[in-house]
Amino acid sequence: MSGQDHREESGEESGKESREESGEESGEESREETPEQLPTVIYEDADLVAAYKPEGWLVHRTNIDRHESRFLLQYLRDATGTYLYPIHRLDKPTSGIILFAKRSEVAAKAQALLESESSVKKYIAVCRGYCPPEGVIDYALPPVNDFKHQRKRAKTDQPRQEAITLFRRLATIELPYTVDRYPSSRYSLVEIQLKTGRRHQIRRHFKHISHPLIGCPKYGKSTHNRFFAEHLGCQRLLLHAIELQLPHPVTANTLTLREVPRGDFATLLQNFGWEP
Secondary structure, eight states: OOSSOOOTTOOOOOHHHHHHHTTOOTTOOOOOOOGGGSOEEEEEOSSEEEEEEOTTOBSSOOGGGTTOOOBHHHHHHHHHTSOOEEOOOOOTTOEEEEEEESSHHHHHHHHHHHTSTTOEEEEEEEEESOOOSEEEEEOOBOOOOOSHHHHTSOGGGSOOBOOEEEEEEEEEEEESOOSSSSSSEEEEEEEEEESSOOTTHHHHHHHHTTOOBTTOTTTSOHHHHHHHHHHSSOOSOOEEEEEEEEEOTTTOOEEEEEOOOOHHHHHHHHHHTOOO
16 A cells, blocks of 8 residues: 555554454364354445454455454455455454445545545544543654564664544543552543554554553553453453545545444443443
């Protein structure tokens, strides 16, 4: 993908890291998905298909995660009977809206629109602590390297890239449990808008402001991740691509797609009394 890489969550981490992020290890037995754990088409016209990507699914096959067997692109091609072209991506442990095109020229135009100021990409996430009511995180990030030979490069060879994230706090909760050093534990529901699309941008930015996302082993806090898994029944990364808005690449009409989380994330929101 040229230009900005709109994949806060493109996420095909290398080897073991990728499987750890989605809570999976190699050698796992075949899984039976419940209906809410399967992708669904949420919008389709003559040019585009939009789908709900569940957490734990890769967008397409990759050598970086050779052990995964669930691929959204192939699943949707089979479900729609149409050859589809990816426009953007989401990380494996991130759920939410993802858009595909039915022709390569439409994919190229939609990709350019997503990289422009005419598009809006919104996420919701749960972070540790009470984050500020709103803010802009303007903090350049170095590239994330997938392969071992890339990781051996000196950090001076990897210049930081501009990265800007907007956020707005939607709700908070204080739970009567000692997870860290405090007698109670606080969490925030946050709406996030990407202005750039660096790898793992949201997770890295919220770690930078000391409000790491829940459920992320790479940039989060293991004590809080474990608390949500063991006491709240939520073992996933609490990050979801909830809204996508852009001019339609063929008609130029505004296309607005919105899809709330499902499964464990939806249950958690309900139990906390939060509205995304």
